[in-house]
Amino acid sequence: MASRGVIGVFLLSALPLLCLELRRGIPDLGIKDLILLCGRVFLLLALLTLIISMTTSLFNSFKSSQTYLKEEEEKNEKRQKLVRKKQQEAQGEKASRYIENVLKPHQEMRLKKLEERFYQMTGETWKLTSGHKLGVPDLPEEPSETTEEVVTVALRCLGGKVLRRRFFKSWSSQVLFDWMMKIGYHTSLYGLSTSFPRRPLEVAQDQSLADIGITVDTVLNVEEKEQSN
Structure with missing residues (x-):
């Protein structure tokens, strides 16, 4: 549609030139001259049409390339987001394994050592053993202060x-x-x-x-x- 409009504009622009040539050459204008003049006009129109066609083709090609580049950028951005997400998930899983397999056992061992040191200082190392509190008999009821003997x-x-x-x-x-x-x-x-x-x-x-x-x-x-x- 745009190329047709441009061709129409050039045709309208060429008409005054054609009229001017006709007016100048009316006294001596022959059939041969008229044919040459028409040939020149059509040649000019053909050149203009070729130029317009090439320009339109280049414009459409540039526009298509821009659209293609934009689509590629969107695809690359989506791929990068997906890659970053997978990397974050992998890092999170790695951190969880490190906490579970390294930090947690280390902390438990450290707490156990502190507990052992505490019970050694308080003289309650029996709490570090298992089974010693089993089988302890119940004490009889404590007598009052006023009871004799x-x-x-x-x-x-x-x-x-x-x-x-x-x-x-x-x-x-x-x-x-x-x-x-x-x-x-x-x-x-x-x-x-x-x-x-x-x-x-x-x-x-x-x-x-x-x-x-x-x-x-x-x-x-x-x-x-x-x-x-």
């Missing part, structure tokens, strides 16, 4: 904490070890000793507190046993 025993733990409890003198001396196990010190790792003079406390099921010498208020120490290799 009652003795108060203070238990000094390794961390410096002191616990107190009342017992009947007639109770089995085994109740002291039961009490020690009840608060978390297993007899396989810890024992009891008197303060002054310091000596290991020997208890037995068939001996009462009075039989082992605890007839007055007494302070006992929790001590860690020496472990044989």
